[in-house]
Amino acid sequence: MQKQIIYLDHAATTYVKPEVFEAMKPYFTEEYGNPSSIYSIGRSNRKAVEDARISVAKSIGAAEPSEIYFTGSGTEADNWAIKGAALALHKKGKHIITSNIEHPAVLATCEFLQKQGYEITYIKVDNEGLVNPEDVDRAIRPDTILVTIMMANNEIGTIEPIKEIAQVCKKHGVLFHTDAVQAAGNIPINVKDLGVDLLSVSGHKFYGPKGIGMLYIRKGVRIENFIHGGHQERNKRAGTENVPGVVGFAKALELATINMEDHYKKLSSLRDKALKAITERIPNIHVNGSMEKRLPGNLNVSFRFVEGESVLLMLDMKGIKASSGSACTSGSLDPSHVLLSIGLPHEIAHGSLRMTFGEINTEEEVDYFIDALEEIITKLRNMSPLYEDFVKGV
Amino acid sequence: MYSEKVMDHFSNPRNVGEIENADGVGQVGNAKCGDIMKMYLKIEDGIIKDAKFKTFGCGAAVATSSMATELLIGKTIKEAEMISNKAVMEALDGLPPVKVHCSVLAEEAIAAALQDYKSKHGLAEDDYYEGCSGCCGGCGSHDLRREHLHDEEE
Numbered sequence: 001m002q003k004q005i006i007y008l009d010h011a012a013t014t015y016v017k018p019e020v021f022e023a024m025k026p027y028f029t030e031e032y033g034n035p036s037s038i039y040s041i042g043r044s045n046r047k048a049v050e051d052a053r054i055s056v057a058k059s060i061g062a063a064e065p066s067e068i069y070f071t072g073s074g075t076e077a078d079n080w081a082i083k084g085a086a087l088a089l090h091k092k093g094k095h096i097i098t099s100n101i102e103h104p105a106v107l108a109t110c111e112f113l114q115k116q117g118y119e120i121t122y123i124k125v126d127n128e129g130l131v132n133p134e135d136v137d138r139a140i141r142p143d144t145i146l147v148t149i150m151m152a153n154n155e156i157g158t159i160e161p162i163k164e165i166a167q168v169c170k171k172h173g174v175l176f177h178t179d180a181v182q183a184a185g186n187i188p189i190n191v192k193d194l195g196v197d198l199l200s201v202s203g204h205k206f207y208g209p210k211g212i213g214m215l216y217i218r219k220g221v222r223i224e225n226f227i228h229g230g231h232q233e234r235n236k237r238a239g240t241e242n243v244p245g246v247v248g249f250a251k252a253l254e255l256a257t258i259n260m261e262d263h264y265k266k267l268s269s270l271r272d273k274a275l276k277a278i279t280e281r282i283p284n285i286h287v288n289g290s291m292e293k294r295l296p297g298n299l300n301v302s303f304r305f306v307e308g309e310s311v312l313l314m315l316d317m318k319g320i321k322a323s324s325g326s327a328c329t330s331g332s333l334d335p336s337h338v339l340l341s342i343g344l345p346h347e348i349a350h351g352s353l354r355m356t357f358g359e360i361n362t363e364e365e366v367d368y369f370i371d372a373l374e375e376i377i378t379k380l381r382n383m384s385p386l387y388e389d390f391v392k393g394v
Numbered sequence: 395m396y397s398e399k400v401m402d403h404f405s406n407p408r409n410v411g412e413i414e415n416a417d418g419v420g421q422v423g424n425a426k427c428g429d430i431m432k433m434y435l436k437i438e439d440g441i442i443k444d445a446k447f448k449t450f451g452c453g454a455a456v457a458t459s460s461m462a463t464e465l466l467i468g469k470t471i472k473e474a475e476m477i478s479n480k481a482v483m484e485a486l487d488g489l490p491p492v493k494v495h496c497s498v499l500a501e502e503a504i505a506a507a508l509q510d511y512k513s514k515h516g517l518a519e520d521d522y523y524e525g526c527s528g529c530c531g532g533c534g535s536h537d538l539r540r541e542h543l544h545d546e547e548e
Contacts (some may be wrong), residue, residue: 310453326428328428346425346426366427385421385448
């Protein structure tokens with residue numbers, strides 16, 4: 001029998017839904033024209049891109065389709081928003097505000113700008129992983145040109161008070177960007193209601209394809225271009241359009257928007273079932289991040305006395321795919337900056353496990369996963385000198 | 395990223411556990427860095443009769459501990475002292491660059507356990523062995539790791 005694969009890493013990426021793939025298919029083969037060409041298979045591609053733009057604008061509540069710009073990834077959208085705003089507004093000031101739990105796409109971009117003479121203020125989140133809008137209010141200065149705070153965190157799934165932060169920014173007349181890569185498809189997004197100026201999304205987090213992202217730029221907001229070249233995307237983002245990607249992105253977002261309620265119910269129910277079982281069966285754990293203001297499919301738990309990579313490898317041997325914030329998996333000397341930011345000591349952060357549930361998961365899979373997890377944590381703890389000291393009361 | 399041997403020693407680690415009344419016990423690493431190795435030795439007539447370990451750490455940390463105990467058993471103290479991180483690594487068919495520090499930790503754990511044996515039996519030498527200082531980056535093994543990370547970035 002083929003080994004069962006249980007995928008609990010939907011925050012990393014998702015599979016492409018069959019309906020999405022079907023919608024994309026023609027644009028790889030018979031409909032391969034360049035949208036900029038005037039002949040028939042060019043025009044049909046232009047229409048596909050513009051229809052997708054209309055659909056995406058509708059999905060996120062944009063006032064006009066012309067506020068939607070397709071990019072090569074969520075990371076590109078973040079880079080464009082932040083660097084584009086910095087370049088456009090450097091005469092007004094060089095101060096940018098962000099949080100200390102952002103995705104590297106935002107943090108590394110801010111670090112880059114810091115080297116170019118910009119000043120960055122990092123708002124500290126509380127122990128639940130939440131930004132206080134009042135902290136943003138206090139951090140804004142006359143030379144502040146941009147605030148960029150993520151809508152939902154990729155590791156602990158916390159949902160930030162974006163609407164409140166947007167109001168603060170509006171009061172001070174400061175641009176506000178939010179990285180909504182993890183939020184899109186999981187919780188409703190309405191850019192008008194949120195009041196954001198710039199918003200980034202990536203296609204492969206809601207059952208769409210990889211290599212396609214989007215930046216929403218509110219009408220009237222001027223930022224510098226990031227990718228220079230041809231006249232695509234109304235002269236703002238050069239490069240021949242990734243037509244199958246654009247079509248897949250729009251289709252996946254449309255489906256996600258229609259299915260939002262069922263999706264939320266299903267994922268949060270699987271997540272809560274897993275959390276209940278872990279809490280009941282495995283002692284000495286720490287649940288990371290607010291459980292109230294949280295994405296439906298995200299669970300992040302630290303298991304004391306064990307190290308995350310070991311847990312991941314053992315889960316993988318049982319066909320279960322998850323993620324961790326340990327140093328060994330982060331590729332640096334320190335464990336996840338997000339876990340450290342919510343106040344976890346290093347040794348507990350090393351033992352973290354991120355489980356992100358998706359539409360493909362079942363209750364049976366959660367049962368199988370919990371059985372495996374309990375066995376693995378027990379095995380690793382029996383091997384751990386830290387656990388030995390704990391049991392002996394050292 | 396790991397060799398088959400590493401995965402074998404990780405999934406079926408040899409000699410896990412403790413030795414009661416061990417003749418030498420050594421512990422290196424620290425929880426802050428994410429890896430601790432504790433090595434127990436049973437030594438009779440100058441020969442390592444048994445070795446066991448407990449490790450908190452990643453896959454490579456478990457595998458290097460396991461391999462270290464296999465290399466230790468049957469060796470004389472002199473031979474055991476010669477076991478280098480390179481020997482542990484070679485026995486495992488190599489480690490990814492960022493995991494080389496795990497093999498250094500294994501070498502240090504062996505040295506620490508042998509040092510403990512020697513000091514218990516009045517054989518201690520002047521150059522007392524000190525394990526991890528407890529601050530990340532303070533010891534050679536983590537500097538090594540940092541170097542490799544740097545290399546990868548380049």
